[in-house]
Amino acid sequence: MTDTAILAPSRLAVVRGHLRGNPLLLVGGIVATAIVLIALLAPLLAPYPADAVSATHPLSVLLPPSMSHWFGTDQVGRDILSRVLYGARVSPLIAVFVILISCVIGIPLGLAAGYFGGVIDEVIMRVTDVFLAFPALLLALAFAAVLPPSLTSTTLAIAIAWWPWYTRLLRGQAASVAGRPYVESCRTLGISRRRIIFRHILPNAITPLIVEISLDVGGVILTAAALSFLGLGAQDPTPDWGLMVSEGQSYFMTQWWLVTFPGLAILITALAFNLLGDGLRDVLDPKRVVKLL
Amino acid sequence: MEDVMIARYRGFLAIGLLIAAGVAVAVLLAGCGGSSAGPVSTTFTYDTYTNVMVGWDPSTENSNSIIALANVYDTLTKYNDETKEVEPLLATSWTTSPDALTWTFQLRPNVYFHTGRLMTAKAVKAAIERTIRLNQGAAYIWAAVKSIDTPSQDTVVFHLKYPGPLSIVASAGYGAYIFDTKASGSESLAKWFEAAHDAGTGPYTVQTWNSGQETELVLTSFPKYWGGWSGAHYKRIVFRVVKQDTTAAQLVGSGQVDFVQRISPALFASLKTNPQLQTLSVPQLMNLIAPLNCKSGPLADLTMRKAIAYAIDYKGIIAASKGAASPSIGIVPPGLWGHSDTLPTYSYDTAKAAQLLNSVGYGPGKKAMNLTLTYTQGDSSEQLVTSIMKSNLAKLNVNLRVQPLAWPTQWAKAQSTNLSDRQDIFMMYWWPDYADPYAWLGGLLATEKTPYWNLSYFSNPQFDEMAGRLEGVAATDMPQAIDLCRQMQIIAYEQMPVMVLYNVTGQFVALKSVGNLHVNPAYAYVVFVYDLEPLPS
């Protein structure tokens, strides 16, 4: 049984063609890759790596951008450029974990709901509906507000708000495949459920899953930044961009660089991943309606 | 297709343009509207960063509400920070017996409460006795009082258990207000106060209170105020709660508020150059302190406390505070008797701190230590200090967990009956109830059965004994009192219950049209609006 849809070589050529015709995807992809690279290479790129960890320099606080500090220094003298660069590790890391957790919870649930149908489907989907009845930021906020503030609680809180989307997606995929006649004949022939899931359903689901993930990264990053801004996420001295904007608020009117650069970083990162996600959707799954938060 | 499309979305474009036009009109109107203040304003707007009315009861109120209450209530005497003397207010004169056990105050005649009743000696006695009876807030300031007599309508005599500086006590910013105890009739007076009523003798009285709103409180002039209303006075006080100091800076910069209670040093520096503003830098009788938990947790060990004290970069913190902080020596700030520049202090010495930590198994290379610190959410100065502290301690393998909390929550947590719920390090500003070092030596460090202000939970019998004697000695033998103060501060140095991070220099911004502005450090953050003179703006 080899009916699985494989990404045939010709499909890649189609993708390349799309890339040429879709400059947004290209731009998004390049910037997103750059951000990932920055995150990985931050210790090498940052001029003052200690400032991103625990160092403070009380004698050189609030310095404007200059040759020695391209982005200036913050209220305790830390180099903002270094902290922005290290911040590229924090936000995408949250995004990675959130999506990982969402997949770990959402995919099995969605598969079960879609494949088995019936009561299991109803129960799982009703629970999913309840979680989806809350706007994501609100649910994440509510959880984060009752837990002690930290990077971990933010990640968990956002994951709690995010997993339903994956359940829904996988359920749709599983249900559409499970209903097909050839799957029924597979069962009659005695092929195990597990094999059907892994060899037939999942491969079909990968493409929309990739699209979903790429569309989600931007949203998770914004949500995480929002929670940090409210004081519910990473705590000082973690170089979290949202936290940096929040701390810089009091100084903003006179020392604009404290807020501008971290905020720009959030914007550019979310923009890049959203462009990437949009472009991927155009290429891989154009029928899919715009996903909203 | 194009014509139809243009025709179709022309409709939407039209709507969009209409809305945009509406916005533009609103913007222009707003720009042209300008401030509604006339040439000489009669309204004084006080911009505060946190809720004004925490408590309404003049007997028990012990926090931010005094910025309003000080304009509504009078005390018997008032402390003049320039002459460092106590001046008449509701009392016109006073005498004391040589042993300072009897104090006789002569009251000002024809003073009326806002309730309409005349202030008599009996009324004064009733108010002070009620404050003593309720025994909350700053009631301890009357602890020396044994009984009060009212030999005539305008004479009040205090008989003390032990000698005390009653004229200064009577000038206190907390717990010394004179009010009409009959204001609520047969109803509970406490409930009457909490329902946003006032029964004071001061120049202003409560007009409206919108709890939780930006314009939280409006006070209006009391026509029968004993000081009269001749000359130029503000007739109305508006208290506006603006949580972000950047917003406060914008408001004062554009003339929408008259005075800003707290502002970050950076913003203060930027507003100095504004020709419409006046800026005041006033050393306050206030310091930023960090009580260390002497009762439970890792800091119950004296060596740990000493190590922490050596670990902090005091000079760095002061440098980063850009003018809002000055170095502190001892616990009593300058400007009060008992302050001494020759007391021993801890300095920033990482090596020594490491050595002390190592001696108890912690520090670099050994076990990591976790401490929690709580500070008041929204205070950017405290946030800055905790950032630096955290980084200082990280070098010594001490992990400081910093938790910003709303003040009532922070305070309640420190008073928690569950010891493990309490913080290891508290952070707050400390200023006196009346201009006297007892507030630090007694108020902050005397043993408390249930914690109220002694948030280091320090309990030292020798220290308690000295604190009990302090006020009595101060009333009769000042040089000995100063020496006693010194000894107590040395004990505080040796036992390290409270770290003093710096002395506060108040940075206030106000409009130039606020004439005669003076901020009295003995009444923290209070502006006595009656004393101001509104000038043409």
Place this chain on the structure above:
Amino acid sequence: MTRYIARRIVLAIGVVAGVVILTFLIARIVPGDPAVSWAGPHAPPSQFAQVRRELGLDRPMVVQIIKYFEGVLTGHWGTSIHTHQPVLSDLSNAAPASLELVLAALLFAIAVGVPMGLISAARPGRLVDHTIRVGSIFGVSMPIFWMALIFQLLFFQKLHLLPVTGRYDPNVAFAHPLHAYTGMAVIDSLLSGNWPMLESSLSHLVLPALVVAAYPAGVIARMVRATVLDTLGETHVQMVRALGFSERTVFARFAMKLAWSPVAAVIALVFAYSLVNTFLVESIFNWPGLGSYAAASIGSLDTPAITGVTLLIALVYVFANLIVDVVQAILDPRIRLG
């Protein structure tokens, strides 16, 4: 039609029940004693016993949930720790301000988003399309709290154009007191003909509303574009083309009408999303709405208030979705039948 609506309502009720239960669970996961987190750190231990009884903490979980349901349905949503008022009354004080902000933002968003989406759909693949697409993705990627700060800096500090704090000028409010019909300053001043207050509240509304409008404008533009393009490719539209109608007629008569339905669907979503987004900007603009209340509650570890806000907005969201579903069904027969 009625059967569809009835089905949707039953489903919505089910979801509401689930929402209440989930909110209950959120409040219970607070580390430590739930009675303490409900009564607040300042409460004396004697009050804990009372709170424990009220919440039924000694009873089995099911009983607790039932008690919680009872409370929610009868309007007893607990007492806020930091205001000492019933949570529900706090919420009803704060809600109109947020509502006003969100409605104004949505107005801006529709006014900008719909035309942009249409223009983009009319010329797909061209420069104008790409520009608008990037613009709308921009709007969707914008960290709204940062945008608020930048706008403040620009429009207030540098240009001195717009006021930056509060809903209206307190001096104007004192001189021309506003009668509160709805709690929304702009509507109230319109209703009572209070022109100075109208001007003051409008000018204070502009900046926050513009900031909150960024995200929904982006979403609406993308949605309109996608749906119009989709509709243009659909079979029944193809058929009309095949029948010989010109492209312009096709666009005018089919695409546009059916494009409204998904926009209506999006409105509910962005309404709820924007309502939560206002949390991030209310403290910056000193706007006394649900967001400021939530922020104050977070700082005070005020569990009843946080729970109350969460529950309220979730209920609003469910309700809004229900209305939109019904409206959609009316507009688009395919949904009813499908």
